[in-house]
Amino acid sequence: MGYGEMSADNGAGSASSRQFVLEKEGELRVEVGTDAPLRLRLLDGTAEVFGAEIPRAKWLTVPALEKIAIFTWKGATIELDGISEVEYVADETPMVSYVNVHAVLDGRRARAKSGNDADSSQGPRVIVVGPTDSGKSSLCRMLLNWACKRSWIPTFVDLDVGQGSTTIPGCIAASPVELPLDAFGGMPTEMPAVYFYGHTRASANVELYKVLMKELAQTLERRFSCLSDHKAAGMVINTMGWVEGLGYELLLQAINTFNADVVLVLGQEKLFSMLKKDVLKSKPTIDIVKLHKSEGVVPRNQKVRQQSQNCKIKEYFYGFINDLSPYTLRENFGNISVFRIGVGNQLPVSIDPIGAEPVSDPTRATAININGDFLHAVLAISYADDPDQILSCNIAGFLYVSEIDFESEKITFLAPCPGELPSRILIIGTLKWSDNQ
Structure with a gap:
């Protein structure tokens, strides 16, 4: 997998334009820093980023903090312009093994689509597992994009609350993928089913995480019962990198909850062995496949x-x-109801439940008084009509608390669109952000 470099200066950290000639099955890896974005374009041949094809001759901007792999099956010439922290052509790549997995999944989808009974009409349900920073999200993108190129509509399920591929961090979500994803864009947002967990660590409220997984799985089952094409295309499920102890138990529960029939293990022999031992006992027909990261x-x-x-x-x-230009909304304290789910040390002590009695149920929604600790919090807007429905209802969107005026009892939100709130029931977790960042 040799390559040619056609530039006097192609080192990382240089702002000059430089070109890389990739041979068949070659891969150029690039890491972008926090501030200056990088541009790239395809000069010749064909290439893709995580299964998304790069258009010819068009400059594409790689956002800050992105780490990408530009791969070509037949050869390509890539031009970079701007500053990167790292850029090099790889000696080895696991792409061939990844596309072989896709080919097997594609065959299963075809058989599911032609099935004559309910059981055989279910396409593959693939769950991608592995420790933190093993490439799970990247592999999910590839499998989704390759499936879309074959005219399938797979459903992407994101269980990684720390990353937020489909929406913001602190959520678990699912969405059908009808078209190949942009090389550097976000995950799909068409018909999303989003449940607000409220924390970026699953350990903050394990029982709540389990309940929301179950709710999401039931929502997808109802959707598949009405959409045969989605059912035949199956799922691609991304998971957390927490694979030890309680994290491993949550992983086993995710496999069962979503009825996964293919487990792709990235980058850890120990996890592969544990899953073969524990999962095959109850699901002898499940495929557990070890892949190199x-x-x-x-x-x-x-x-x-x-x-x-x-x-x-x-x-x-x-x-x-x-x-996009977000909008500012001001609401009276009395016009909204804010709830938190569960108790413990996940919220500041100053955010006390309304009333004197403490709550011990980790999945109970409790009304919260607005106070200074709400500042810079990100709240979810629930579709629930009643607090008892909060756990089972989808999320309409999110608000950012930019200002609180206790004298006038008004709270100021940053919202993605103008108009009335779709619901007056809001949920708070530990998720915070500053608009000045």
Whole structure:
């Protein structure tokens, strides 16, 4: 997998334009820093990023903090312009093994579509597992894009509350993918089913996480019962990187809850062995496949993770390329009801439930008095008509608390669109963000 470099200066950190000639099955890996975005374009041949084809001769902007792999099956010439932290052509890539998995899944979808009974009409339900920073999200994007190119409509399920691929962090969500995803864009938002967990760590309220997984799975089952094409295309499920102890138990529960029949294990022999031992006991027909993770996957420290979470929230309000203008809404305290789910140390002590009695149920919604700790919080707007429906209802959207005036008892929100709130029932967790970031 050799390559040619056609530039006097192609080192990382240089702002000059440089070109890379990739041979058959070659891969160019690029890491972008926090501030200056990078541009790229395809000069010759064909290439893709996580299964999304790059258009010929068009400059594309790679946003800050992105880490991408530009792969070509037949050869390509790539031009970069701008500053990157790292850029190099890989000696090895696992792409061939990944596309082989896609081919097997494609065959199962075809058989499901031609099935004559209810059981055989179910397409593959693939769950991608592995430790933190093993390339799970990237593999999910590839499998989704390759399926879309074959005219399937797979459903993407995101269980990683720390990342927020479909929406903001702190949620679990699912959405059908009808068209290939943009190379650097967000995940699908058509017909999303979103449940607000409210924290970026599943350990903050494990019981709530379990309940929301079950609610999401039931929602998808109802959807599949009405949409045979979606059912035949199946699911691609992304998971957390917490694979030890309680995290492993949640992983087993996710496999059962979504009735997964293919488990793709990235980058850890121990996890592969544990799953074969524990899952095959109750599901002997399930396929557990070990795949090599890409060597281009880069471990991220807590600071980088926080930056990534902040970027996802900002993207929700301002758009992927800052092309949206959020709106300011002011509401009287008495016009809204704010609830938190569960108790414990996940919220500041000063946010006390209304009334004197403490709540011990980790899945109970409790009304909360508005106070100073709400400032910079991100709240979810529930579709629930009644507090008892909060756990079982989808989320309409999110609000950011930018200002609180206790004298006039008014709270100011940043909202993605103008107009009346779709619901007066809001949910708070530990998710915070600053519009100045």
